[in-house]
Amino acid sequence: MASSNFIDYVKINCRSGHGGAGSLHFRREKHVPKGGPDGGDGGRGGHIILRGNNQHWTLLHLKYRKHIKADAGKGGEGGRRTGAEGEDVYLDVPLGTIARNAETNEIMAELTEEGQEIILLPGGRGGLGNTHFKTPTQQAPHYSQPGEEGQEAWIVLELKLLADVGLVGFPNAGKSTLLSVLSAARPEIADYPFTTLVPNLGVVAYRDYKSFVIADIPGIIEGASQGKGLGLRFLRHIERNSVLLFMIPASSEDIAAEYAILSNELVAFNPELADKTRVLAVTKIDLADDIELDRIKDCLPKNIPTVFISSVQQRGLGELKDLLWQTLNQPSATDE
Known part of the structure; x- marks a missing residue:
């Protein structure tokens, strides 16, 4: 996925259609000079x-659609004929998309299932024709009625990736x-910081x-929750992961301290992340000898399952997959 094509935030102006006006009409036929009102509704x-679509991975297709307008309803006609409804506008978005009102920041919709549909802005109701206002004294x-006005709002769409495991480090x-x-997956890999500029799924x-x-x-870097480094831009993607896999290289001077910094940044961003299930992977063990690895084992953070791996030498990867699968499928407290 090219970095320039990964769009996880757009702001668009949406306007639903106006309702059609009710008809002011009277039945007039040969031999029926006073047929009475028969105006139809608008x-x-x-x-x-908004519609969830698992074929979309980003919001790129909405980046350049700044103004989205639905059609107005048609006016009613004589013979009690109701006017046609305005055509609805469907915005297909990736699963995990949240819609907010840009002014109030209120969450308006959240799409997590394929085919899920949520009316973001309803169209205006059609006006009633004069046939509805006939009474014994006013025949x-x-x-x-005129049609009801449509609604207009600036909407912010945010994508939070849905994944089983999120890599944190x-x-x-x-x-x-x-x-x-x-x-x-084939993400860009190089020996310098911030090689990864967009989230990648595999x-x-x-x-x-x-x-x-x-x-x-x-x-993540220390201070990310306050906007340092890449800041808040990608922290939101961690919120929807079922399990957080913390990754700290064996060359770290203090693994427990690095883990504490990472954990603090996540909790500062969203306190609910403190309750996420966690696993720790000590990476790049090919760069450490046995004595160093023994020292590391004595300095690990407490109460977190840990596995030692080397992606280059493919050591410990089977154990890591077993641990992640078991963690993902362990019964929750609500299931017991």
């Missing part, structure tokens, strides 16, 4: 509808290398034709 205006009403922790080894094949999805999130 059609409703078109809706603006020829010269009145019909400082730049150059080996996240992209691990993703390239475990899956068919499907990891497991035993018996099973699989799970891993998301490589661009590296």
Whole structure:
């Protein structure tokens, strides 16, 4: 996925259609000089509808559609004929998209399932024709309703990637290398910080034709929750991952301290992330000898499952996949 094509934030102006006006009409036929009112109702205006589509991975297709307008409903006609409804506008978005009102920041919709549809802005109702206003004392009403105005708002669409496992670590922790080894994804890999500038997804094949999805999130640095480095731009993608895989290289001076920094940044961004299931992978063990690895084992953070891996030498990857699969499929407290 080219970095220039990964768009996870767009702001668009949406306007639903106006309702059609009700008809002011009287039945006039030969031999029926006073047929009475028969004006039909106006059609409703078109809706603006969000629809989940798993064929989309980014919001790129909406980046240049700044103004989106639905059609107005048609006016009613004589003979109690209702006007046609305005055509709805469907906005297909990737699963994991959230829609917010740009002014109030209120969440208006959240799409997590294929084919899920949510009316973002409803079209205006059509006006009633004069046939509805006939009474015993007012048998020829010269009145019909105008159509209801449509709604208009600036909408912010944010994509939060849906993945089973999210990779969390400082730049150059080996996240992209691990993703390239475990899956068919081909992220950019180089020996300098912030090689990964956009999230990458990869499907990891497991035993018996099973699989799970891993998301490589661009590296976090201390202060990311306050906007440093790549800042808040990609932290939101971590919110929807079922399991967080913390990755810290064996060359780190203090693995427990690095883990604490990463954990603090996530919790500062969203306190709910403190409750996410976590796994720790000590990476690049090919660069450490046995004595160094023994020292590391005595300094690991407590109460977190840990595995030692080398993506280059493909050591410990089977154990890592087993641990991730078991963690993803362990029964929750609500299931017991």
